[in-house]
Amino acid sequence: MDLRFTPEEIAFRDELRRFFRSEIPAEIRRKVAEGRHLSKEDIVTSQRILHAHGLATPNWPVAWGGKDWSPVQRYIFTEELQRAAVPLPLQFNVFMVGPVIAAFGSEEQKRRFLPATASLDIWWCQGFSEPGAGSDLASLKTRAEKRDGKYVVSGQKAWTTLGQHADWIFCLVRTDREAKKQRGISFLLIDMKSPGITVRPVLTIDGSHEVNEVFFDEVEVPAENLVGEENKGWDYAKFLLANERTGIARIGMSKQRIARAKRLARDTEANGRSLWADPDLRRRVAAIEVELKALEITQMRVVAAQRQRDADKPDPASSILKIKGSELQQATTELLLDIAGPYAQPAPEHEEGRNEPDGDGLDAIAPLYFNARKVSIYGGSNEIQRNIIAKAFLGL
Amino acid sequence: MxxxxxxxxxxxxxxxxxxxxxxxxxxxxxxxxxxxxxxxxxxxxxxxxxxxxxxxxxxxxxxxxxxxxxxxxxxxxxxxxxxxxxxxxxxxxxxxxxxxxxxxxxxxxxxxxxxxxxxxTLALAQLEPHSRYCLNDVVTTARREGDAFVLNGRKVAVLHGDSAGRLVVSTRTAGARADRHGITLFLLDAAAPGVTRRGMPTQDGLRAADIQLEEVRVPAADILGEVDHGLALLEQVVDIALAALCAEAVGVMEDLQRSTVDYLKTRQQFGVPIGSFQALQHRAADMLVAVEQARSMALYAAMMAEEPDPALRRPALSAAKVQINQSARKVGQEAVQLQGGIAMTFEYKAGHAFKRLAMIEKTFGDTDHHLNAVSEADSLVEAE
Structure with missing residues (x-):
């Protein structure tokens, strides 16, 4: 047993550190560091730089542009990417639909979609949740009827993140209304330009346009856009959601925020001295750091255990990572808000939820705190994660 | 890795x-x-x-x-x-x-x-009536007389000190009460003239002793480490013991987690196993999260326990103890709550495990003590 990185792993880490800081534009990394929303161009620019160096989709099969990395190398990659405030590759493409198509799609689908998904020539969004199907996702009602060799889709999807930029949407749709609810679901790929699709923005409490409602009115979808088998979509969705959760702890991001919080506290005056001189604040930061260190090692244990598991099968311990990871992300945004204090109040005139940056980025801190409340809700709420632990681990 | x-x-x-x-x-x-x-x-x-x-x-x-x-x-x-x-x-x-x-x-x-x-068997006689968690707060004295030292002072809550054949004793040979310099460690025969031991049970079912040292003569050959420079050795060995305590606590928590889940599956109320209630399921899930976080930090403690540089080792062991203590408190209390009345009885194991965890929390530094150490070192996440 040895928790240290090998010299090769350290060299790998150092090379990534250099690469991320020298190749990804500083202005984009600054926005990420300050927790600002990124434009479509920012995300595309960053992902294409990664893609040009073969680093956009390391988690994919090697045949489709993935890396033959050890779980430790994958962990280091994600960690260093976040620590350097590089935008994550677009989740919907890289961690969701890409792996599903690679694992369950037809050869034709792989050829058609995977290269463009990696390079972000196709921007995907996720059509899972519905107004009546949140935590109880399997109760979804959007239906697809087979007519003349096509699927005709009608219904409504909710919380469609960045759907305003999307070219395609991957959807869970009901193809058998008689079957038990998980059994009658299929996984469909739908072109967002199809007639009958309407996207309506939903502003979130931080004032940003991040999520949308997507309406489907008799939308025709070619039958070849079905992934895998009809009525097996729930299995693919579970595969996708468990993949999502292993990357969800965001330890590097929390470290980056703690580092920023320390700098802000040093630069902030309170009662005539530096706020960082306040031992209560420092103990609070230390307590968050301790929990984060523990989570980092828990994450490494999950990573190491993946070597013993089927590579395509995520570890159910991902629920622990989701709960603790989201709690710590929220704790770091609370910390930033409390350090910014009264200076967090002004919300400069903004357009589409994007504030103008000032020197310290204080204007973006309250929105970041507001927005971060979502992390214990999405990806299977933390209460759902506790249900999973109770049932899958504890047998209750 | x-x-x-x-x-x-x-x-x-x-x-x-x-x-x-x-x-x-x-x-x-x-x-x-x-x-x-x-x-x-x-x-x-x-x-x-x-x-x-x-x-x-x-x-x-x-x-x-x-x-x-x-x-x-x-x-x-x-x-x-x-x-x-x-x-x-x-x-x-x-x-x-x-x-x-x-x-x-x-x-x-x-x-x-x-x-x-x-x-x-051996025991560490380090704690004094006023020293609390400060290893360098030592008023027990050792004065040189020829090629021997003469020890005077009082050590308390010396775990297994009543039965140990030899005692490791921290003493002050120079400097003021809490100076880091001037501490010397002796390995003395517990039966030496001038050693008075009063044994007692501890709250968690172990044994301890209150030890009075009165003009106890110890040959210089029984010094551990160097005269006046004993603190670094004391800290080094206490850190090794902290890692061991973290592992022990994980073992206790693991057992409590298991017995709690067993109880939830078998205890019937309202005609169903109480583990079918979501309020209890979620608390059991949170216990598991706490145990796993503790296990991770016990591994970290084991990895860092033999690190020779105290500037790296000490904050790491403190961080581990903070997590262990916090998990121990949560898991111990929740195990008693979820197992209910039976866990309040003396003949049932869970209550004793709860007590052991509470005492581990107080051994070699509680949460506040180690949180201070972590925050002063400020080395877990580097600032920007």
Whole structure:
């Protein structure tokens, strides 16, 4: 047993550190560091730089542009990417639909979609949740009827993140209304330009346009856009959601925020001295750091255990990572808000939820705190994660 | 990075787990062990010796097993699961640690075999009535007289100090009360003239002693480490013991987690197992999260325990103890709450596990103490 990185792993880490800081534009990394929303161009620019160096989709099969990395190398990659405030590759493409198509799609689908998904020539969004199907996702009602060799889709999807930029949407749709609810679901790929699709923005409490409602009115979808088998979509969705959760702890991001919080506290005056001189604040930061260190090692244990598991099968311990990871992300945004204090109040005139940056980025801190409340809700709420632990681990 | 055990480590774990399961699997047996002389079973202690556990940390060339922090962790986890009362931490981890890290060749040659065969136990007499968690707050004095030192002072809550054959004693040989310089460690015979011991049970079923030292003469040859420079050695060995305590706590928590889940599955109320209630399921899930976070930090503690640079080692062990303490408090309290009235009774194991966790929290630094240490070191996440 040895928790240290090998010299090769350290060299790998150092090379990534250099690469991320020298190749990804500083202005984009600054926005990420300050927790600002990124434009479509920012995300595309960053992902294409990664893609040009073969680093956009390391988690994919090697045949489709993935890396033959050890779980430790994958962990280091994600960690260093976040620590350097590089935008994550677009989740919907890289961690969701890409792996599903690679694992369950037809050869034709792989050829058609995977290269463009990696390079972000196709921007995907996720059509899972519905107004009546949140935590109880399997109760979804959007239906697809087979007519003349096509699927005709009608219904409504909710919380469609960045759907305003999307070219395609991957959807869970009901193809058998008689079957038990998980059994009658299929996984469909739908072109967002199809007639009958309407996207309506939903502003979130931080004032940003991040999520949308997507309406489907008799939308025709070619039958070849079905992934895998009809009525097996729930299995693919579970595969996708468990993949999502292993990357969800965001330890590097929390470290980056703690580092920023320390700098802000040093630069902030309170009662005539530096706020960082306040031992209560420092103990609070230390307590968050301790929990984060523990989570980092828990994450490494999950990573190491993946070597013993089927590579395509995520570890159910991902629920622990989701709960603790989201709690710590929220704790770091609370910390930033409390350090910014009264200076967090002004919300400069903004357009589409994007504030103008000032020197310290204080204007973006309250929105970041507001927005971060979502992390214990999405990806299977933390209460759902506790249900999973109770049932899958504890047998209750 | 590698979390796998070697074949030898797996064998060690299997044999220790079997030994503890046999000796402690039935909780009634713990009471019998406690009624032995010194509050533990000498027969079981011989079994520990036969398995080589008492020679675990000693180098192979000195007749030991050459085990490191991972081996100690495996033993301590089993000790935690069984709520073992034998003086392993005091004799092997602490006492053995002082010999290994600061003992003279003569001491090692004489005492390591006696520890290994189970005839000698040790205890660390460090805590004083006013020192709390500060290892360098020492008023027990040692004054030089020829080639000996004469010790005076009082040590309290010396775990297993009533039965130990030798005592590691921290004393002040120079400087003021809390100076870091001027501390000297002695390995003294517990039966030496001038040593008065008053034994007592601890809250968690172990034994301790209040020890009075009055004009106790100790030859200079019994000094551990160097005169006036004993603190670094004391901190080094206490850090090794902290890692071991973290592992023990994980063992206790693991057992509490298991018994709680078993109880939720079998206890029927309102015509159903109470584990079918979501309010209880979520609390059990949170217990598991707390145990796993603690396990991660016990691994971290084991990895850092032998780090020679105290500037790296000490904050790491403090961070581990903070997490262990916080998880221990949560898991202990929740186990009692979820198992309900039965866990309040003296004959049931869970309440004793809860008590052991509460006392581990107070051993070598509580949460506030170690949180201060982590925040002062400020080394877990580098600032921008």
């Amino acid at each position: 590698d979390f796998d055990l070697t074949d030898e480590q797996r064998l060690l774990k299997d044999s220790v787990d079997r030994l503890i399961a046999d000796a402690y699997g039935d909780f009634e047996k713990r009471k019998r062990h406690q009624s032995g002389p010194g509050g533990y079973s000498h027969e079981l202690w011989s079994n520990f010796a036969e398995l080589g556990l008492l020679a675990l940390p000693f180098p192979e060339e000195e007749g030991g097993i050459g085990g490191g922090p991972v081996e100690t962790m495996l033993v301590m986890e089993a000790i935690g699961r069984g709520l073992v009362v034998e003086p392993y931490l005091d004799t092997v981890v602490l006492g053995g640690g002082f010999l290994r890290c600061g003992g003279t060749a003569a001491m090692r040659a004489e005492l390591m075999p006696q520890i290994a065969d189970g005839t000698l």
